[in-house]
Amino acid sequence: MQVSSVSKPRQSLLGLLKDLYEITKPKVVFMLVITAIVGMVLAQEGWPNGERLIIASLGIGLLSAAAAAMNHIVDQKIDAKMARTYNRPIAKGRVTNEQAVGFAFLLAGLGFGLLYAWINPLTAWLTLASLFGYAVVYTLFLKRMTPQNIVIGGLAGAMPPLLGWVAMTGELHPFSLLLVMIIFTWTPPHFWALAIHRRDDYARVNIPMLPVTHGLSFTKNAIVLYTVLLTLVCFLPYLVAMTGLIYLVSSTILNVIFLHYAWRLKTTESPTIAMDTFKFSIWHLLVIFVALLVDHFYLIRW
Ligand code: HEM
């Protein structure tokens, strides 16, 4: 049999599975599911029904993973040109468009079906809307159009606590919106810190991220302002008696540290401070959501 010299070597099944796993952005999806679970737990007294919690987490996780895979499909050309992303499976051609599209729709169908059949239609539709918000509205349009891309697009990634809450109760509760607001105001400092570090990457592919369009100084000020806003938003769950002192003390300490990072990012020239701030942002959100859980079970009011 003749093998064309231009044909790519076929990769093993294990290699393909690893690549498909990678395009689901597993660490991000893990974090999204944690925030959804916190929404589920806070929706009632004590623990929610275990089986319902697992199915809802699976459904929200599958739709988030599908959204991430769609982001890889839409962004493959720019991913191929950026130092951070050039080795991604679709950008490199290790996963074909047909494979990726089939995989993304399979995950989306499974996730939607699980939520619709076993949880409730409202959760299924809202989660599908979040997928659409991230994979289409953010990735296909906003990302390429405006430096406010991640502020508006961040709403999709902020939705899981509300999705989790609706999964348990079938209703939209204002308390769940406070959790959405925390992630919504956290997203700009989370991402812009990374975008400062990767500014040249985004400039090369003409993606109008804030440090490219408005410069470093403007972006650093915006990070400080959003971190102040985040700190204020984090007081709200305590002020409306949704949470107790464990949450208040934990979130305040975390926000003071985040503010310190943001201030150092603005005022020092350290080459590592932008990435340090980005990395801290992930721990910050994770610990705040763990604190919400602990607070739910060991409520201390003052
Ligand atoms: C529009 C909103 C967002 C944007 C633009 C954004 C951007 C990014 C980017 C570019 C990375 C990759 C950094 C790298 O490759 O080293 C990243 C990593 C990460 N993001 Fe975000 N993010 C957003 C929202 C979120 C949300 C809502 C969450 C979770 C609640 C989240 C959690 C994470 C985590 C856990 C990582 C680390 C992943 C890893 O180490 O592989 N992000 N984010």
Ligand SMILES: CC(C)=CCC/C(C)=C/CC/C(C)=C/COP(=O)(O)OP(=O)(O)O
């Ligand atoms: C159903 C549901 C809750 C959907 C939300 C799905 C989701 C994966 C949200 C996370 C947001 C995120 C990682 C944005 C980065 O995209 P980017 O294209 O700017 O980053 P990249 O260059 O690393 O791909």
